[in-house]
Structures are given as C-alpha cells and as structure tokens.
Amino acid sequence: MNTILLGTSDLRVTPICLGTMTFGEQVDEPTSHAIMDRAIARGINFLDTAEMYPVPPSAPICGATETFIGNWLSQRPGMRQKVVLASKVAGPARGMPWIREGQGMTAADIEASCNASLKRLRTDVIDLYQIHWPERHVPAFGSLYYDPAQEKSQTPIREQLEALAKLVQAGKVRHIGLSNETPYGVHEFVRLAEEHGLPRIATTQNPYCLISRVYDNGLDETCHRLNVGLLAYSPLGFGLLTGKYDATGIHGPDAPRGRMSLYQRMKNQRWGRESALAAARRYNELARDHGLTPTQLALAFCYRNWRVASTIIGVTTLAQLDEDLDAWNVQLSDEVLAACDAIRLEMRDPAN
Secondary structure, three states, X not given: OXXXXXXXXXXXXOOEEEEOOOEOOOEOHXXXXXXXXXXXXXXXXXXXXXXXXXXXXOXXXXXXHHHHHHHHHHOOOOOHHHOEEEEEEOOOOOOOOOOOOOOOOOHHHHHHHHHHHHHHHOOOXXXXXXXXXXXXXXXXXXXXXOOHHHOOOOOOHHHHHHHHHHHHHOOOEXXXXXXXXXXXXXXXXXXXXXXXXXXXXXXXXXXXXXXEOHHHOOHHHHHHHHOOEEEEEOOOXXXXXXXXXXXXXXXXXXXXXXXXXXOHXXXXXXXXXXXXXXXXXXXXXXXXHOOOOHHHHHHHHHHOOOOEEEEEEEOOOHHHHHHHHHHHHOOOOHHHHHXXXXXHHHHOOOOO
C-alpha cells in the first residue's frame, strides 16, 4: 500500500488508518496489542487516538486507549519510529467533567491535555495533534443547525493556534489538525495561521460514509482548495453499513453485539435514527445486488474517493481488521457509484 502526504505537512501515511476508540471498553489490552501488531504487519503505519477514548466515554476508563497504545509501543523497541501517531485534545466538556473543569478549552487546557497524552502514550512527540471538536458552538454529532444564541466561545481561534504553536516549538507536536469542523472553521484556522506565522492545519477528521456525506456539501471544496486532508471516520456508519443490523435493527434481544446494540447512549445518537438504518439497508442491498458485501461497498466508497486522504477503520477483532483491509482491493464501478448517489438524492444524509 502506497503512502500519501497529509495536507501541507511532511507526514507520509497509509490511506487506511487504524482507529482505536474501542480499546479499553470493547477491546481488552492483549487484544488491542494483537490488532495493532496485525495492522502493522499488513502495512498500516497510521494510528489515531484521543485523550477521551475509549467510547462510550466514562470517568473510570478515560485515557485507557492511550495507555494501551503507550504500553504497546514501549514493549516493541523501534516501533515508535515506524508509526505516525495521531491524538486529539477534547473540546469543551460536553457533559464530561472528568476531562477538565469548566466548559471551555483554554490555552492552558490544550497544553495540559497534550502533556497528559504524551505521558500515557509514553512518547516524546505526537505526530498529528488535533482539536477533537470545535471550541465554539457548531452543529455536530447529530445537531443539524447553527444557532448563534448558543455561542459560548471563550478562546479565540488565534489563541488556540498560539497554544498549539508552543507545543510545536517545544517539540511535543509535529503537526496539527482539526476534527468535526465546518467550512468556516477550516478557513479561519488556515487564514489566521498564514496571517500570523502560526502552524497550519494539515487535516480535518470528520464523519464520512454513505449515510453521512454532509462533507460533500462545501467542506470538500474548502479542503481541496486549501490542501487540508480529510481523515474520514465512521466509514461503516457505526456498524450499520456492515449489514449486521439489517434483519433485527439495533433494539431488542436479537440484535447482534455491537456498539449500537450494546450502548443506549449510541442508540440515542445520529447513528441510531430509524432513517439512518433505513438508508443503510438500501446501500447494503445495493452491495449484495452487485456481488459485494455491505462492508466492501462502504469501505471502497471511502478508500477510492478523491476527497479522502486516509480512512479511519475501527475494529474489535482480528477478523474484522482483515476484512476491512482486504476491502482495499475492491473497485466500484461507475454504475454502483451512480446508484449510491441516487440513494443519497432520495434519502439524503440521515446520520448527519
């Protein structure tokens, strides 16, 4: 698998990234180590994590994912030099007071979070350090509309950039990125960086899959023109696009085990909408009609999409990892891609 450059950075990564938010909740430490070993053996060099992981988040296990990764790295001499390591500083608390006090994300918060992540990861530097969600109020995580009345921003974007610049200057961070961002946010971070000689964002990590393509409604042009790479997360729509919930849905005793059936918090979010499952069933049927598995269709849609720099896959087993990596070889025909667009025209983006 060839590697690609992330935005204007010098980070060269594989177009598939191993996401780790299941490590510490659904995945125990020995299994997480085995999954990372297999991913590296199969050519993946890019790992993504966050200070708030695993998901669903809770106080007792917050930071466990980074600790698992740090232990894995420390037990494998020389591995750190082979891996591009990304992590994220949490935005305003969003009901998670164990991450930090208050509702903001100050410069001091950014520095403290980075230092804590470095300690858990047992490394001197994070290759890509991202803001997990905007400090200002934006429609995200299922919220559809921007509401100026909800604005509670306390830390201007320039101040956030200056805090990140100090981390870069100190050698604790190589490059920076965003996550769950809007076109305005990406433009403003780039504009201020260029105007004031501050670090330029290399990436934004946003949801992107067949049932959540709001990125295509303008943010794709923004990132293309500004050379900001998309790290596409949830390419399988939290499991809806694997087909495993097609017959049973996500509720009831017959639902297969997975994040959507195991955790009530997930069922109440965007991925748990009946409209999202209905759309997923249509895409899954399309896949089968063309001799593909639903997983192959969903991943190939992201893997071969010009908008995507690297696709973040999250797994709980080695079998899932191999299935996701094997899908790299799948090519979608123009007919299948046109059919995907036709379904989207009819059903829109129900998991946004």
